[in-house]
Amino acid sequence: MSDRDVIEFDVLIVGAGPAGLATAIRLKQLREDLNVCVIDKASTVGAQILSGAVMEPEPLDELLPGWRDNPPPILQPVLKDEFSFLTEKSRYWMPNPPQMNNHGNFIISLGATCAWLAEQAEEAGVEIYPGFAASEPLFNEAGDQVIGVRIGDMGIDKQGNPKDGFMQGVDITAQMTVLAEGCRGSVSKALIAKFGLDADCDPQTYGIGMKELWQVPKGRVKPGTVQHTLGWPLDTSTYGGSFLYQLDEDRVALGFVIGLDYQDPEFEPFEAFQQFKNHPSIKALLEGGTIISSGARAIVEGGIQSLPKLEMPGALLVGDAGGKLNVPKIKGTHMALRSGMMAAEHLAKELTHSGYDQLWRGSSSAAELHKVRNIRPGFQKGMWFGLVNAAIETVTMGKLPRTLSNHPDHEQLRKVSEPRLSPQYDSSKRSLEPRDRLASVYFAATEHDEDQPVHLQVTDTNICVTRCKEEYNNPCTRFCPANVYEMVETDGETQLQINSANCVHCKTCDIKDPYQIINWTTPEGSAGPNYVNL
Amino acid sequence: MKILVGIKRVVDYNVRIRVKPDGSGVVTDGVKMSMNPFDEIAVEEALQIKERGECDEIIVISIGAKQSQEQLRTALAMGADRGVHVLVDEQIEPLTASKAILSVAQSEGVDLILLGKQAIDDDNNQTAQMVAALWDRPQATFASELAFTDGKVTAVREVDAGLEVLEVDLPAVISVDLRLNEPRYVKLPDMMKAKKKTIDVKSLEDLGVTSGAGVTSLGVRAPEGRQAGIKVETVEELVKELQARGLVND
Incomplete structure (x- = not known):
């Protein structure tokens, strides 16, 4: 050439x-x-x-x-920090961790x-x-x-x-x-x-973040309010929580971040996010509003020991x-x-x-x-241990002579034969959009010419129908927030179907796939999500 | 032959359109904008005509805010020779656009004006027709095939009843339809070269056009959302629900 x-x-x-x-x-x-x-x-x-x-x-x-004097289009000074712990029906206010004090900071749209x-x-x-x-x-x-x-x-x-x-x-x-x-x-x-x-x-460790930008009915939003939650709908073995930032013009940016070292192969990050939105304290803010844009992206969580x-x-x-x-x-x-x-x-x-x-x-x-190197790894032993560890690390300002290690996310899944850790989510009780992952992809405005090579390369699709099916029940069909991976039956044979046109380029599959046989590559230029102010 | 191609900056076709909360229009802040897809087809057609040796120069024109130059640059990167940007900050109506396009066409002495059949933002489908009328020259709209011979152009039009073949004398105005061609990808080196091509910036005043206000927008609103459906267990229940809504007789 x-x-x-x-x-x-x-x-x-x-x-x-x-x-x-x-x-x-x-x-x-x-x-x-x-x-x-x-x-x-x-x-x-x-x-x-x-x-x-x-x-x-x-x-x-x-x-x-x-x-x-010439600021980016979305710039809202943070006026208030709130931190709380959720149970299915209630919300318990907690002291805001010092690292999460946002005085002088701004809520922005990074896009x-x-x-x-x-x-x-x-x-x-x-x-x-x-x-x-x-x-x-x-x-x-x-x-x-x-x-x-x-x-x-x-x-x-x-x-x-x-x-x-x-x-x-x-x-x-x-x-x-x-x-x-x-x-x-x-x-x-x-x-x-x-x-x-x-x-x-150390191996790198990651999280998946999902986000939606909402336009809600007039008068509900208190611009500059920053809220974070821990707890429901996650079980205590899964690291994660929500963020909800109130913007001007009746807009709310909210999302959910989940550590990709979660262990339950049946767990669905997208479902956890949607479940969270339907918590009574959150739903009241969103109900009657519409989604402006939504999407997902993997984030790096390994800190300095994984750099x-x-x-x-x-x-x-x-x-x-x-x-x-x-x-x-x-x-x-x-x-x-x-x-x-x-x-x-x-x-x-x-x-x-x-x-x-x-x-x-x-x-x-x-x-x-x-x-802060020891705070995230502390959550490998569950939320309560993680919180106590975080408190110790915060008080000692990271000066304890130890560095906790990170582990590779793709090795953390338990087999389906072991008992489930995370709760089953009942999606029928939810009333807020989107109703499922495909509806969510619509708000990401993702676009790929369907007649191009599949940019999600699976090196051995045999594993999908044999070992993976048996050991983990094809977790790719659940961890992908865009429903890219499906196991479909044609003529009595089950096969992996990759709906690559749905991909929002979050890269979760490349990270979490337990056999590391998924390789995320770039599709044609311009293809992919078209987020608005995310 | 000299060709003038009109292009408009519109909200990208992949973007979900949202109406501004105050109903004054649709949201364009932070929204991906692109060249109107039909205009892209018009640019591609001009390029193909030029590549066949039937055209000497392609001028692209856009009327709109400063950012319209991004779309002009795209057309220049595709291969157009130079651009004219008519800078206007407010929304203009098709008649004003038509007068501006015609003014540039006349001062440039073009033989052919190629336009998209309509812009995907307001779906007016008026500009080509108005330009032709003001110019008092022939028009062929919704073209899906074009051929040029001795000062004439044969255009296949996509009409409701099928295909209509027209022969029109040049100079003429042609509006293009979806199936005319498939626009090319822009090459990175051409993108870089396009930065060096000229774009003349003009005002409506420079062109001797006054912005008319023949049409006033009273408001924009989104279509009503669909009501959620219900599930019924039995035929009896279905009949009852339909009767309750007055959809079947008792």
Whole structure:
């Protein structure tokens, strides 16, 4: 394929999220002369970004000092923090954990904020190309250095043959490639494996976050109220909880986050979220309203002990492509922005990978993650142990001479033969939309040309009908929030059916599948969800 | 031959349309916007005509807010030669759009105006017809096939009764339908080149067009939601429920 177009840049950034855009903006501020390109698989910047989100504003103050005079479209100062424990019928108020004090922080839509950041970046001279998906990394001839990425082809049919209008993807090469794909990025995953970047750290551990943005009847919302809950509808062995942020214009952002180290193979994260919404105290707020947009995304929860090396020859990992979310704070945007800015400051001196990992590990961001390192792993032993452990770690400020380990999420499922841990949810009592996962996908406005190769590659579909069916009863049909995986019977034979057009790019399947035979790859550029203000 | 193609920035077809709570229109904040799909087909057709050597220059025009330039850039990346952006901040009606398009067409001396049959936001389906009337030139609407020979164009139109074949003299206005072609993907290198192509920004005033207010929007509202159904256990119950609603006689 010698006729493939090649485009060259000084720095290529894969992913237009907070980390990637902060890298780009900072780099142009410091080195006007560098050609900086950002690509993103979404049709427009922000369309595939999903986060709670409450943001600490300090990194933005540093990156764009005048930003408060020209703010992103959704920016609601936090006025009140509330924390409670739910049972099926009641709600018990609890003291707000100190890490979750949001005084001075803002409720934002990370999607809208990224679209706004992209405008700032373009003004600074960054070239941003949404709609182009990085399908694989490119290496030098010796194969020991990253030299860019290949953009996926467009116009290939399901069987892999070129259709009319087939367009070969270009190669983008750069002196330095910055991977800012977010949690479990597909190129990052390949590179972490190739360079063994995770050889000296714990396995990464993840969560799945589901979110809906609601327009509710006038007068109910108290803008600036931030609420979090623990407890119902989760059993105590499953880590997770809800967030509910009240915005202006009668809008409410709410969602549910569940640790992907949950053990019950029959558990359905999506159902837990929907069940939560129908709690009497939540339903009263939403009833009569409509969903503006909804979606899901895996998040990184492993903290500093699971953080891979952030550099490799020719490339850096920034933001959650490395995994810098602060779990007790339930925030990652400030960490993403900071790691991007740090990467830019490093690259502005010299276009080399060498030294970035050390720079980051010596920073206040690393210290922030170090301090809270033992809180998330404490919940492996259940919610009550986790809470007591969290209290001890908070009081001792992470100074106890110990670091609890993380475990790989895909190894945590119990067999179906063991008794169930999570309760059976009765969906018939629910009255709020969406009624099921397919209805939810509708609000994600996800779109994939159906006549393209399936981007969810299952390497051995035999396992699905044999071992997996027997051992775990095909958990992919339940953990996927978009109903992508179905076991269907045709002519008396059960088979895995992959409804890849429903995919919302959350990457949960790539993480939780117990045999690690699902590989999430990028579909055609522009395909995927089109979120509105998530 | 010189072709003018009109394109409009609209809410993307994948997006679920929501009406603003105050009923003044539909929500566009934070919503994905794209080129009207029928206009994309018009651009593709112009490109194919040019690739056959039957056209020398393709000019794309868009009327709308500043962001309309994103859609003009897309058309330039597909292969159009240059763009004209008529900057207006308020909603304009088809008659004003038609006058603006015609003004540019006349000053550029184009032989063909290609437009989408309608925009998917307001579904007016008026602009092509109005441009042709104001210009006093022939029109062929809903074209699904075009062929050019010596100053004439043969257009196959998709009409209710089937297909109608028209031959019209150039200059003419043609509005295109869905089945005319399949628009190409935009290449990244072309996207980069498109940034260097010119877009002239003009106001309605520059074009000598006054924005008329012949139509006033009284309000926009969403269709009524469907009532939830009920489940019945027996035929007797079904009959009873239908009778209660006055749908069958006692």
